[in-house]
Amino acid sequence: QQQVKQSPQSLIVQKGGISIINCAYENTAFDYFPWYQQFPGKGPALLIAIRPDVSEKKEGRFTISFNKSAKQFSLHIMDSQPGDSATYFCAARRDNAGNMLTFGGGTRLMVKP
């Protein structure tokens, strides 16, 4: 059972545009929501993470928006660059399960020059 649903599966954006990736969850026991970026041949790397008591968190060009009542969160990449082309995974951590992450299905982002 997929507990974190991610969309879209793939996304093509022009350079300078805004990339938006959405995730939805059902389990209210999740207490942290990190986003990971993965380049081909590399392991995932943490981009940004948010707690459910915060509605928005921004780090540089990356912003997480969080809607606790709707159980949805999204990643916005402003001024998208070709170097942002990668696979993005949202994830959720269960607060009573030893730092275990449940990953969304992933979004393959391509930023065209």
Place this chain on the structure above:
Amino acid sequence: DTEVTQTPKHLVMGMTNKKSLKCEQHMGHRAMYWYKQKAKKPPELMFVYSYEKLSINESVPSRFSPECPNSSLLNLHLHALQPEDSALYLCASSQDNLAGAQSYNEQFFGPGTRLTVL
């Protein structure tokens, strides 16, 4: 040093072979994880070690055998694998995996070992 290293980078093995994957971190982390990642899929958790003890086994077949010789090293011993076990095997570590932490306990991932089972 915020790096998790994994060796080898690539491994090709037959179904009757025995091989091992190695993971190392020198960040003083006390939790270490093995994940399996198939192409175009998210990482799937296999095992979690906490303070060198196996704390979580996600119903992984016994042909995969983890080992944590010390707090910096994590091994995954492979025996009698099947072609469907071909995947990218990722190791990760975090400061610990205790519940109730007030900040996100980041998992740092290694680059993975690309395993092909013939």
